[in-house]
Amino acid sequence: MSLFATIHNTTDFDASETILESCFHCGTICRDASGRKDGKVFCCHGCAIVYDLLHESGLSNYYQIKPHSGIRIEHDHALNEFSYLDDPAVLDSLLDFHQSNHSIVTFSIPSIHCVACVWLLENLYRLQEGVGESKVNFPRKEVRITFDHEKVSLSTLVALLARMGYQPELKWADQSTPRQAPTFKRIHLQLGVAGFAFGNIMLFSLPAYFGMNEWNGAGFQQFFRWLSLLISLPVVFYSASDYWQSAYRCWKRRMLTIELPIALGLAALFAQSLFEVITGAGEGYLDSLCGLVFFLLCGRIFQQKTYDRLSFDRDFRSFFPLSVIRVEQGRERIVSVSEIRRGDMLILRLGDLVPADSVLVKGDAVMDYSFVTGESDPVECLDGDRIYAGGKQMGGRIQIRIVKPVSQSYLTSLWNQEVFKKAPESHIGSLTNHVSRYFTVAVIAIALSSAVIWLWVDAGKALYAFTSVLIVACPCALALAAPFAHGTALRLLGAQSVFVRNGEVLETLQRVDTVVFDKTGTLTQTKRNSVEFKGTPLSNDETSCLGSLARHSTHPHCLAISGYLTTSGFYPEPVRSFSETPGKGVEGRVMDREIWMGSASWMSARGAHLPDKISNSGSMVHVCLQGRYRGSFCITAAYRPEVAGMLQRMGYQKRLALLTGDRERDVSLLSSLLGPAASIHFEQSPHDKHSYIKALQEAGHKVLMVGDGLNDAGALKQSQVGIAVSEEVGRFTPASDVIISADRIKDLDRLMAFSTGMSRVICTAFGVSILYNILGITFAARGMLSPLICAVLMPLSSITVVTFACLATRWQGRKSGLTNTES
Structure with a gap:
């Protein structure tokens, strides 16, 4: 039963009390709109609704994983708001899989931000009857949901997610699939504002730079100080807004990230400058502040452009290792899966994977969707039936027509499903997580210690040392070295x-x-195997029957026999009732002839009467036509x-x-x-x-x-x-x-050898990153680096380490002899 009834009956929400506390669900500071329920404070009715939903479903542990980690509910969603999603045409466009009562959909949810989100979404089955499994891809902010559409509709599912604060971004099948490059319009505008302010404040500060304060009057001096402060405000509150927002989210979520030290450094510079300008004690550090933001934004843009150039995408055309047989003007041709287009006609044989959503055109299709759903029950399909990507043909040779573009990211995600994964043995990932966890705490502690020491030695350098340490430290290279090295390796x-x-x-x-x-x-190599038939000579029709049956299988022996009989010029005939016993033999009916092809033991087990003196070698494929033994194909392996x-x-x-x-x-x-x-x-x-x-x-x-x-x-x-x-x-x-x-x-x-070299590359990249941080923090703590220099060094360090990891990976490929100079 759906829990929406519980949601709508939430009436005991008291919004009369105004207490400055954090919302129990999302952590937002509650002021005029605060309210209480069960002794807990909520900022709005929506957060109270979600609390009820989780409490009634026994998912209160969500708040223990990460307190105040919920998403603020901006507005309520009506139950019928998403009713259009139940239209058959819409379902066909959105669903990844739709068979019997089993459906699979993948949603993009931008509001996924922490481990509590992952935990909650993966426990969706406890919130809504009919949901089978939900798996979150945190880096892509996607959730893949398996559900019974007879118990819960897609509209109900989307409405539930929306009311919890996880409204999906719906992607239609006819949308352009190529990944679009991120637009940097806002960050470029922020950079322009910071650059304008930086240049003008430096201009206003020229007299101070060159000791010309006596040339201008005290009134002019104070005027330019206030003017510089006024110009710096857009930099502080607009250009640097991403750092403030990130720091606020970190504080609200009780998390520590690299943006927090940067925000502390910016706040310290601005506070000191504001104090000096207001009191008339000096010019402050407004030029340094604006320059710092300017160079941080320059570094972010340059860093992102570098990452975009070096980054890898598992949707890359050559990444999914699947070839298919495409029918082109009556001829069959093997092509890469990346060459498939909507409307193409493909041939599938036993064990072949369906590369994209298709319609069955001809043949007896028996689909195994265990690759998609985890359930191994075969599904029989008739001509005109929909066949979904990821299905495996368990019958004979069939012909299909592609109706949706190939999504290699979808196929790759199937390959990376939990059911196919093995016990993790990633020592590099464990090291990265362990170091990154304590990095920010250590940086803040060192920065505070440096400031305290400099207050006793030279108070004028205390703020610079404090800010420089916060800015120069960069754990990004530690986190990015392994992914970029591995990504480059996978592409190569x-x-x-x-x-x-x-x-x-x-x-x-x-x-x-x-x-x-x-x-x-x-x-052994199938193409070079030598094949010889020994037994009663076969007629042309019998040759066609055997060749037609053999070409339905992908076993190396059947491929060798099919190739051998092709030289005899057999004409392919329709095959009925095809089946294969893995590693033993195949059987089927061709031109009303019952045919068995396989090992001697398999033939005997099926009641075939074989001669007493025959070879029982594993390289002999025996043949029975209509229950009569006709001979065997002798296959000599070519190594x-x-x-x-x-x-x-x-x-x-x-x-x-x-x-x-x-x-x-x-x-x-x-x-x-x-x-x-x-x-x-x-x-x-x-x-x-x-x-x-x-x-x-x-x-x-x-x-x-x-x-x-x-x-x-x-x-x-x-x-x-x-x-x-x-x-x-x-x-x-x-x-x-x-x-x-x-x-x-x-x-x-x-x-x-390449894999061994890759470990050395990543360890070296880690070493370079650690060495940079040790040297950078040391010089910054000693007051030898200004915040501006640190703002330049910080992004350059991660770019350097990432570039090194990628180039060293390419060099390692050439050194091992695995890749050539052109790759």
């Missing part, structure tokens, strides 16, 4: 067809001591020639192992490739591979698993780092942490 790797889930994967990769390989599709050097180099540093489902063969060749110390295991089922990885971890090893994602998804997920090898297929393995193009597997050892 993406350009080299190595797609990494996130930066923490690189940090984990450099601690790996054991590397486990799958064989088929990983060390990738480029992996030999990689395995040899890696064997010197890591422990190697090979797991394969094939029968024991090519033992000597595999031993020569992997080295005599490697462990080689044959006839391994997916469960066996998973158990082997787990046993290694229990023995204390950090394991990297490399496979094709077909029969080893469990092992990929169990390992510390899982790498899926992709070879021109649209299959996507969310359990993997890295997806590498098959032709780049030769650089696997270089990838690991």
Whole structure:
């Protein structure tokens, strides 16, 4: 049941008392509009409503996480205010997913600002019946909500968020998707005001600069002091307004950020200047104050422009490692997912991922939406049905038409869902959080200590030392070094067809001591496999039937058979009732013929009568037509020639192992490739591979698993780092942490060397940042740096560290041999 009834029945709100206290919900100072409820003060009726909502739902812990952290409710929202959102056309435009009674929507909520907001929004299911899960992306200020639209409508959901102070910014599907560069109109205007005041106050102060006070009368001197004060007021209250607002929010939220010391320094300069001008004791520091604001704003603009140039975006075209088969004038062509446009016709096979919202045109679609919803129940679709991005085709070959543009940020967010994440091992992130937590407190303490000491030594330098310490300190470089280094690394790797889930994967990769390989599709190359059919000769129709069935699967053996039969000129026929047993075989009906293709054991288990003397090798794919055994395709694996050097180099540093489902063969060749110390295991089922990885971890090893994602998804997920090898297929393995193009597997050892180098880059960037702060604070505390110089140094320090991290990452890529000079 919705809690809106509770909200509307809130009548015991007493607004008669006027007490100067903070609102219990949002922290706003209560004056004339204050009111009490349950012994608590609220600034308005809206805050009292939200308090009731949380209290009735058992979410009072919200106020214990961060007191006064609620959002002030500017105005009440009627229940029918958002009723237009329930229109089917609007739903179709806003929802990410809409199947049966299951819907998913992503909202942009700018008012998300602290950990309490995250906690409250992720407990939305306790506030409203029908909400299943809500996950907050704090950096993007977005929340992804899964809900049952039969129990709660979208309009009710939006109204609830709005009444809590988290009104979403609704984004329509036909809006322009490219990320727009931020506009700096206001900050440029602030900069202009500060620059005007800075220049004029310096002009008025020229006599004082050059000791010419005796040339002008006392009246002129005091006049220019008051004029300078008047001109400085727009700088203090407009140009520096962002710093005052940020400091106020920090004080209200009981938080400490870098803006707080800056605001304290500005306040100290202005207070001292105001005192001197009013009392006639001197000119004050108005020129320094305006210059300080001017250079701070210059630094902020330059800093932001630098970040925009260096920053990475996971929506970058090459970032999502998915290729698809597009139908172009009757011909099939493999293209990157970034080339897909609305209206394109695509072919999906078993295991292929739906890259964008589509409509089924032809074929029997059986969609697995576990990648999107977490539920593995297959959904059967008919021609004309809507198919949503992130679904995985579990049936045969189908044809779809794209109806929405590809959102690579959405696909990437699916890849980064909690269900696919592994235990965090980010030591760098822990160090950053630990240092940043105490940085501001330490800076304020040092600034106060410097001021006190200088009051005894030289009172004239006390204010400058206090302000300089507050301004020069900059923890930004500490916080930005790792994200920008990782972001640059992800972009470089993406350009080299190595797609990494996130930066923490690189940090984990450099601690790996054991590397486990799958064989088929990983060390072997599908395109170069030699195929030979042994058995009763096949007619043209039978060849077409087998080729049509094989092309529905993405298994390397089926791809090899399909390629082999293509040379015979088979004509593709429609396939009915297609199904595949992973790692065992495929079956289906083509031209009214029941066809089985798979291993001998799988055939026997299905009741097929196989000859007594046949090979049971894992490289034999046996064929039955209408229940009669017709022969087998003998597939001779072609090992990738480029992996030999990689395995040899890696064997010197890591422990190697090979797991394969094939029968024991090519033992000597595999031993020569992997080295005599490697462990080689044959006839391994997916469960066996998973158990082997787990046993290694229990023995204390950090394991990297490399496979094709077909029969080893469990092992990929169990390992510390899982790498899926992709070879021109649209299959996507969310359990993997890295997806590498098959032709780049030769650089696997270089990838690991690069990850080790990345740790050194980030540690060096941390060292540079710490050294800057130590030197800067030391010189500032000794009175050797003016606030103006500090205002220039502060943004330059973070720009320097970030630029170093990005350039050093690129150099590390070239040093490891992973990237070329053009990337």
